[in-house]
Amino acid sequence: MNLFTFIKSNVSIVTVVGEYATLRKAGIYLKAPCPFHSEKTPSFTVSPHKEIFYCFGCHAGGDVITFIAKAEHCTPLEAAKHLIDRYNLSVPESYASEIVQSPQKKRYFEVCQLIAQWCHEQLLKSPPALTYIKNRGFELGVIKRYEIGYFPGGLHAIKALLNDMNKHHILAEDLLEMNFLSRGKQVLFSPFEERIMFPIADHLGRVCGFGGRVWRPADARPKYYNSHENEFFSKGHLLFGLNTAKKEMQQRQKVLVVEGYTDALALAQHGYLHVVATLGTACTADHLKVLARYVQQVYLLYDGDKAGSQAVLRIAELCWQANLDLWVAVLPAGDDPASFLAQGKDIAPVIEQAQDIFGFFIAHTGQNYAQKPLAEKVAIARKILELIVRIEDPLKQDLLLAQAQHTLALPLESLRNEMYYIQNQQVPPPSIPIVVRSESDKAIRVREGDNLEKKIFYSIINNIELFTGQNQDFLCTYLPAPYKSVLQVLKDEKARNSQLSFTQFFPLLDESAQQIVSQVVLEYQEIVTSEVFEQLIIQLQRKHWKVIVNDIKLKLEHARLQGNEPEIHTLIECFIALKKQVLDNHKNAVGTYEENNQKK
Numbered sequence: 001m002n003l004f005t006f007i008k009s010n011v012s013i014v015t016v017v018g019e020y021a022t023l024r025k026a027g028i029y030l031k032a033p034c035p036f037h038s039e040k041t042p043s044f045t046v047s048p049h050k051e052i053f054y055c056f057g058c059h060a061g062g063d064v065i066t067f068i069a070k071a072e073h074c075t076p077l078e079a080a081k082h083l084i085d086r087y088n089l090s091v092p093e094s095y096a097s098e099i100v101q102s103p104q105k106k107r108y109f110e111v112c113q114l115i116a117q118w119c120h121e122q123l124l125k126s127p128p129a130l131t132y133i134k135n136r137g138f139e140l141g142v143i144k145r146y147e148i149g150y151f152p153g154g155l156h157a158i159k160a161l162l163n164d165m166n167k168h169h170i171l172a173e174d175l176l177e178m179n180f181l182s183r184g185k186q187v188l189f190s191p192f193e194e195r196i197m198f199p200i201a202d203h204l205g206r207v208c209g210f211g212g213r214v215w216r217p218a219d220a221r222p223k224y225y226n227s228h229e230n231e232f233f234s235k236g237h238l239l240f241g242l243n244t245a246k247k248e249m250q251q252r253q254k255v256l257v258v259e260g261y262t263d264a265l266a267l268a269q270h271g272y273l274h275v276v277a278t279l280g281t282a283c284t285a286d287h288l289k290v291l292a293r294y295v296q297q298v299y300l301l302y303d304g305d306k307a308g309s310q311a312v313l314r315i316a317e318l319c320w321q322a323n324l325d326l327w328v329a330v331l332p333a334g335d336d337p338a339s340f341l342a343q344g345k346d347i348a349p350v351i352e353q354a355q356d357i358f359g360f361f362i363a364h365t366g367q368n369y370a371q372k373p374l375a376e377k378v379a380i381a382r383k384i385l386e387l388i389v390r391i392e393d394p395l396k397q398d399l400l401l402a403q404a405q406h407t408l409a410l411p412l413e414s415l416r417n418e419m420y421y422i423q424n425q426q427v428p429p430p431s432i433p434i435v436v437r438s439e440s441d442k443a444i445r446v447r448e449g450d451n452l453e454k455k456i457f458y459s460i461i462n463n464i465e466l467f468t469g470q471n472q473d474f475l476c477t478y479l480p481a482p483y484k485s486v487l488q489v490l491k492d493e494k495a496r497n498s499q500l501s502f503t504q505f506f507p508l509l510d511e512s513a514q515q516i517v518s519q520v521v522l523e524y525q526e527i528v529t530s531e532v533f534e535q536l537i538i539q540l541q542r543k544h545w546k547v548i549v550n551d552i553k554l555k556l557e558h559a560r561l562q563g564n565e566p567e568i569h570t571l572i573e574c575f576i577a578l579k580k581q582v583l584d585n586h587k588n589a590v591g592t593y594e595e596n597n598q599k600k
């Protein structure tokens with residue numbers, strides 16, 4: 001057993017997948033609409049017995065580790081860590097070295113989670129704070145979805161918090177160290193007191209910090225207070241609501257990005273669940289890289305005032321680094337998504353009319369171009385061309401050049417010349433690795449029409465005990481690829497461990513092989529008996545009879561040239577036995593497989 005098999009024997013794939021898709025019983029399997037691609041008829045299938053999944057739509061397949069790695073866009077080891085955290089598995093000492101999760105790190109996330117829960121409970125218990133939030137248009141559903149909380153003010157609240165935390169063996173010192181509490185002259189206090197609490201989770205759903213917003217009208221403190229930056233809480237990476245929105249983002253294949261917590265809540269309240277917010281900071285290249293793991297289409301929803309546009313222009317200069325399609329949806333000046341929705345206006349047309357970010361950049365940078373002095377004109381033209389140069393798609397480049405020509409009122413020819421000049425001058429910028437979006441694009445699929453071979457293969461996969469010494473070599477030779485390479489692994493492994501089980505065997509396969517095996521397991525439900533299996537083998541021998549005979553002839557020839565009498569003897573005996581078996585069975589079983597097949 002290793003770490004992965006330990007995890008698999010302790011968490012059921014049904015439980016794990018159930019958090020991402022709604023599984024329904026279908027025969028001995030479970031089915032759901034695929035969490036990895038958009039579909040109406042469920043083709044995503046899970047085998048609870050074999051602990052694997054396969055999607056007949058997008059051909060994603062594998063075990064629970066593969067599933068999490070795909071759903072959370074992480075490595076298998078990260079997926080293992082995620083499952084350990086999520087299901088509170090106590091990993092035996094012997095595998096613990098494989099996971100480098102420090103106790104301190106684990107503790108940090110635990111404390112944050114407990115504080116989030118405590119604040120959420122306080123909100124539900126505080127009618128004035130709850131009324132304030134409800135008056136802003138947020139219903140209980142969305143408050144619970146985002147675990148919105150309230151940190152009451154005063155010594156009494158601090159004492160209540162410490163009391164509650166003590167039950168979990170968390171001390172005031174811990175909370176001071178995490179900057180959640182501060183030490184005053186005589187008493188402890190918290191900078192979060194009298195603030196509405198927005199818990200911020202990382203992409204694995206672990207709460208790692210908070211944003212606190214004042215709510216009492218007379219409160220003169222800064223509107224927002226955020227957790228201090230630390231190794232687990234970095235505003236330049238984190239996005240509020242990412243973990244909550246992930247499933248919806250993957251289904252809709254797009255994400256809405258806003259600048260404030262309440263904007264995200266307002267959109268979620270109106271059914272736009274695929275929304276995330278930056279933590280009161282501008283969107284960074286790191287944010288874009290995080291989003292690129294999940295979606296291709298990113299919609300920035302910003303207010304129409306200058307700050308909004310400036311933020312967008314900065315992103316335009318960054319986004320060529322990430323393989324994303326960025327769109328800018330601009331709200332009327334002075335409106336943010338929350339205030340816009342609060343007026344009862346429909347935001348859908350605003351999103352639909354979103355502009356391509358490069359087009360937006362050219363239009364805004366070139367604003368009032370004609371009235372500018374010459375030096376500034378040159379600078380603007382260069383700035384726009386420097387952006388266009390970086391775009392890889394030549395068609396898009398042409399379209400933007402045409403737009404630049406229009407905005408700048410310069411001949412296309414001069415723009416092109418200038419662009420080539422920039423291109424040849426520029427040292428290529430350091431490229432940032434872009435996440436490979438979907439392994440399924442490269443999926444090797446099982447060829448159609450190989451019915452007999454496929455049936456033999458799935459008989460073995462469904463019951464690996466059928467794969468014994470007598471037929472191993474034959475099948476590893478005569479079954480087509482990719483089946484024979486899977487069986488070769490099985491053969492080698494069985495030689496090492498005759499008690500090998502399917503769950504031990506499956507993780508030994510590479511990703512494409514796992515996909516093939518999951519597909520085959522989930523496509524065929526029938527269990528093949530050893531008698532039927534023997535018939536199938538004979539069918540295959542008959543199919544390849546000429547080749548087998550040729551093969552034996554060649555071997556005989558070789559043995560004769562070498563004068564290897566014992567080998568000649570063995571080969572002849574083997575040939576006679578095989579011939580007898582094939583012919584005898586041919587008499588008894590002729591057509592059984594074909595007849596059965598025709599009846600289907």
Ligand SMILES: [Zn+2]
Nearest residue numbers: 034037055058
């Ligand atoms: Zn799928």
